[in-house]
Amino acid sequence: xxxxxxxxxxxPDARTFSIGxxxxxxxxxxxxxxxYEDMGLLTPRRRGQTRIYSPADRVRLKLILRxxxxxxxxxxxxxxxxxxxxxxxxxxxxxxxxxxxxHEKRAQLTQQLHDIEVMQLELDEAEQRxxxxxxxxxxxx
Amino acid sequence: xxxxxxxxxxxPDARTFSIGxxxxxxxxxxxxxxxYEDMGLLTPRRRGQTRIYSPADRVRLKLILRxxxxxxxxxxxxxxxxxxxxxxxxxxxxxxxxxxxxHEKRAQLTQQLHDIEVMQLELDEAEQRxxxxxxxxxxxx
DNA sequence: ACAGCACTTTACGTTAACGTAAACTTCCGC
DNA sequence: GCGGAAGTTTACGTTAACGTAAAGTGCTGT
Numbered sequence: 001x002x003x004x005x006x007x008x009x010x011x012p013d014a015r016t017f018s019i020g021x022x023x024x025x026x027x028x029x030x031x032x033x034x035x036y037e038d039m040g041l042l043t044p045r046r047r048g049q050t051r052i053y054s055p056a057d058r059v060r061l062k063l064i065l066r067x068x069x070x071x072x073x074x075x076x077x078x079x080x081x082x083x084x085x086x087x088x089x090x091x092x093x094x095x096x097x098x099x100x101x102x103h104e105k106r107a108q109l110t111q112q113l114h115d116i117e118v119m120q121l122e123l124d125e126a127e128q129r130x131x132x133x134x135x136x137x138x139x140x141x
Numbered sequence: 142x143x144x145x146x147x148x149x150x151x152x153p154d155a156r157t158f159s160i161g162x163x164x165x166x167x168x169x170x171x172x173x174x175x176x177y178e179d180m181g182l183l184t185p186r187r188r189g190q191t192r193i194y195s196p197a198d199r200v201r202l203k204l205i206l207r208x209x210x211x212x213x214x215x216x217x218x219x220x221x222x223x224x225x226x227x228x229x230x231x232x233x234x235x236x237x238x239x240x241x242x243x244h245e246k247r248a249q250l251t252q253q254l255h256d257i258e259v260m261q262l263e264l265d266e267a268e269q270r271x272x273x274x275x276x277x278x279x280x281x282x
Numbered sequence: 283a284c285a286g287c288a289c290t291t292t293a294c295g296t297t298a299a300c301g302t303a304a305a306c307t308t309c310c311g312c
Numbered sequence: 313g314c315g316g317a318a319g320t321t322t323a324c325g326t327t328a329a330c331g332t333a334a335a336g337t338g339c340t341g342t
Contacts, residue, residue, distance in 0.1 A: 035330060049290050066256050071212015083267045095275050102268050109257050115207050116250050126224045127243050134236050176300060190320050
């Protein structure tokens with residue numbers, strides 16, 4: 001048996017993170033991470049007072065930050081996380097509500113996708129005009 | 142001459158909008174539009190006290206709202222608008238600064254594009270799991 | 283034993299982006 | 313000439329998402 005020995009890492013996912021580590025890696029302040037916890041978006045384990053973050057906690061934090069990059073509020077990011085963790089409420093209407101939210105979010109993403117494409121085209125034009133102006137300046141007739 | 146007569150619309154772009162019209166069409170409040178003006182993002186003509194919006198003003202407003210949908214701050218939207226209206230400052234370093242901002246914005250958009258794609262995949266997975274659960278419930282063995 | 287560093291809680295401060303209310307003016311139809 | 317709708321200014325209020333400061337805890341190297 002290759003992995004049955006008493007290795008320092010019984011399971012490959014046993015790794016944990018301090019709040020400072022996560023803050024540096026993901027480029028946020030510790031204040032921000034604690035704030036997200038206050039808002040109920042994170043619930044790390046504790047060793048005494050100190051927070052211990054699991055890889056899953058780290059993933060949740062990354063989800064929040066990705067939402068932030070897309071302009072989502074924390075409430076919206078919370079919804080997205082709940083979509084990912086179906087909370088095991090196997091009720092019927094709940095599932096339909098889930099589906100509705102999924103489609104709603106998808107519609108929003110589609111809109112953003114379109115907005116981005118248009119904006120990219122406009123940036124292309126702006127860059128083009130910019131280049132032309134530089135040309136006209138460098139070797140002005 | 143076909144268009145030299147004193148028609149009600151001398152030029153095809155002579156149309157104007159009231160603040161209320163724009164608010165209804167673009168689904169914002171008049172307060173919001175006035176706020177954007179206070180922030181220097183809009184400068185409509187005036188007839189007396191009353192604001193008169195040109196088609197160009199309307200475009201600017203739509204640009205702001207699109208930026209908002211992408212999570213941009215008003216300051217960022219202002220920058221984007223300035224990129225589109227090069228302000229005719231034909232200086233050299235200014236042009237390079239413009240190019241830099243363009244590339245910066247493009248990088249940001251690229252990041253958002255990537256975020257959206259990943260998030261769409263996750264929504265697909267979530268929907269799939271949701272469907273399966275509904276299956277298991279409707280005709281439970 | 284003690285400095286130093288990372289962590290903790292508590293609490294008040296700040297900024298952006300509006301909302302909301304009050305108190306006008308202007309125009310339009312009747 | 314008057315009520316209502318749509319416009320205006322001024323000003324204070326609100327919410328989200330943290331920033332910042334104060335004061336304390338806990339380990340770690342020397």
